[in-house]
Amino acid sequence: MSLPTRSPVRVRFAPSPTGFFHIGSARTALFNWLYARHTGGTFILRIEDTDQTRNSEAFLNVIYDSLKWLGLDWDEGPGVGGPRGPYRQSERSALYREYLEKLKAAGRAYEKEGAVFFRISGEPQVIEDAIRGRVERTEEKDFVIFRSDGNPVFHFVNVVDDVAMGVTHVIRGEDHLSNTSKHTELFKALGAPLPVYAHIPLILKQNGPGKMSKRDQGALVEEYQRRGFLPEALVNFLCLLGWNPGAGDNREKMPLAEIVKLFDLPAVNQSNARFDEKKLAHMNWEYLVALAPERFIEKARAYFAAQPESPAAGVPEDYFREVLLLAQPKVKSIEELPAYTRYFFRDDFPVDEKARAKLFAKGEPMARLGELAVALSGADFATDAALESAVQALAAERGLGLADYVHIGRLAVSGTSVGPSFFSLLRVLGRDRVMTRIQRFLAKG
């Protein structure tokens, strides 16, 4: 299929500030952004705030924050300006009146019951969609373009602004496909050339029927931000929901620059995709383990700081750093960090009763712990290797295995049966904490 190509490319993302910013919107924004960057075109942000009863300034900021967090920078729009502004529809009323006059002059608009209606042509509307190919639909009845309260309606302002802003490609969700016949009627009535349309598949909720909506679990971008997800991971995941590098290229985790290079409209899938939080979590983990340690620590610090009761409050920087270095290769996500590292920062950790019961079911763990305490009191805590050889020597001397000391030792100093290498654990906790905790465990039984 050959696309009507026009250059330079101008695309826009046009959200309305009527609710939290959700995953589907994020992906629409992303695909527009990708296409603009791929073609060297212009990415416009336009705020469609014509419904005064549902708009809010708070939601407007959510849009800006979410786009910025995702790294989707806009070339024209609120905050950065541009030659075709203003970029909020609430500030473009004069323009809409002007275009309405054009329609009236052409005999394509009339008033009825206080509202203004658009007179359709009734001709079959044909669109050459860059993703779906040729789609035909006939609009069957006149529709409202100005409400009786005097405010213009979405279909009208959307088209007027696309014309006025010189938008060349309209990349949006498939839920707009059936509306497109209204839009092409309007473009033609306005004497404007049609943009290239590209209707991307929808994201379906992972459980139950229907498309994902703002009310579904995991639907809000803000939620991932709050939960410490890496934006680059979410972006990568979203790119793969409906697009892939194709041609036998099985890569999934890809640098954004690489995706920008490969992205193109005809490669976008035509079928809807079900959201899969497990796959997202995995992508996030891939980015997490690959993160430079200093950046991981930075992220972790910010996450802990945002907690109402951070277990790491008041902890020295260096110690926090050492702990997080141990945790990075172990956790699946930032949000499990506070629970995973709690015993490093607080002495009042709970003891896992199941683990204790299992350990006490056989052997004499308390005797082993006593021996371990003696061995550690004189051990070198400088390196993991030194600690390991100390415990190794003890085990050899008693004719036992490393495990006979490690498990009870771990339970005594951390209260849990899982965690980083026992020797790393000892080294980072330091002799004082280790000895105190072991003694306490020995005393309490």
Next chain:
RNA sequence: GCCCUCAUCGUCUAGCGGCUAGGACGGGGCCCUCUCAAGGCCCAAACAGGGGUUCGAUUCCCCUUGAGGGCGCCA
């Protein structure tokens, strides 16, 4: 009800007339191992159904079914 779109493992997908139908997530097993992860190896798992076209259909066409969307003085 009318109109539009879509249809490969549970999920995301590769495939664009001839493949043991590939990868990833998730699931299961084995190995490694101081625990938990990670890692290595392996297993189960799909072309919705029916007609055509063709020497040959997962692939092209039609129908059915299923899934999704639209039919607002919401966007």
